[in-house]
Amino acid sequence: MGKSVGYARVSTREQNLNTQIIALKQFVSEDMIVTDKATGANLDRIGYQSLKVGIGKLVKGDTLYIKSIDRLSRNKEQAKEELKYFQSIGVRVKVLDIPTTMVDIQNGKEWVIDMVNNILIEVLSSIAENERTTIKQRQAEGIQSMPIGIDGKRYSTKTKKPIGRPNITYPSNWIEIYNQWQAKQITATRAMQILGLKRNSFYKLANAYADKIQ
Template sequence: MGYKEYGYARVSTKDQHEDRQISALLKVGVKKENIFIDKQSGKDFERPKYKRLLRKLKKGDTVFISSIDRLGRNYAEIMEQWRIMTREKQADVVVLDMPLLDTRQKGDDLTGIFIADLVLQILSYVAQKERENIRIRQAEGIAAAKARGVKFGRQKIALPQNFQEVAALWRKKEISLQEALEELKIGRTYFFKKVKEFQI
């Protein structure tokens, strides 16, 4: 029995079209009936068509993917699935838009899998570092803003000094709620919250 060539395509939502990915897969010779398409997010690998593809995959088969981000977004998980396909299933993986991510042996060159694994490790490292750098830049930005006196979150409203006195007048029905709010220059919700707090 000959080796089979499969294609895998994924779009994030039902609105996106997978035509471009399918076209790229057909161009390299993958038959339409051997293309598996998932229409969901790339956050994990709980995808029905991808799981079906894995079940079909045999030693010596090849999986073509148009781009690494079509496989997923999380590099730790991408590397785990890559290991399952190339090590456990002993199939080849080819990422069309990145020629170095091609595990097929070329002639007597046995380094295909090694180079692809290495490239994937580097991509994973770069992605992880970028996530860390974004967090560091955000933390530095917040620290710098705080140093400049920028306040984060909702500002606390200072309680007017005459609050208890005005609230007591309102409680005794000597003034209306509207008059109390206007006198204190605060909102209705805050007024009732403080009335409850002070048990007026």
């Protein structure tokens, strides 16, 4: 029989872990609760990483208890990947705020655990996709609401600077190097080095220039 471990996290040192710890103590002993006071924006947290590496890492047959799914990560896509990771190594994740994950499974019916995990992962995938769509929509609406300058570009009302990446300009020796490349006197890689351009920028300018001279 595997071990049961709890994980609690708050974003800042000023926040209190007590509420999560009290809830987790109903299922695991306090000395088996791992904690972090760190942002949920990334996974590089000392406590959380100890669940994956070292003496206390979770292995097949273990159970991880968390109060809510965002304790793993505030990013739904990232949380989904973490659930898939634990599922792949045979660790069951029980989420106190999601009753279906808390059901006790009898021996021989482990397939129910996989079913619950798969449903949870699919739900998180759907939520993550909706969040991405909403963010993109809000960004587009925000840009559309910004004033347009005399140059036709939209400007931030806060910074007064134009929105978007600045246009790439042709280097002063562009025509010479471009012609050498077209004549196969130099490779594209060499042309990029001489012009000081990255691959995407080089081909973007090359395509635009080709259209221009046709």
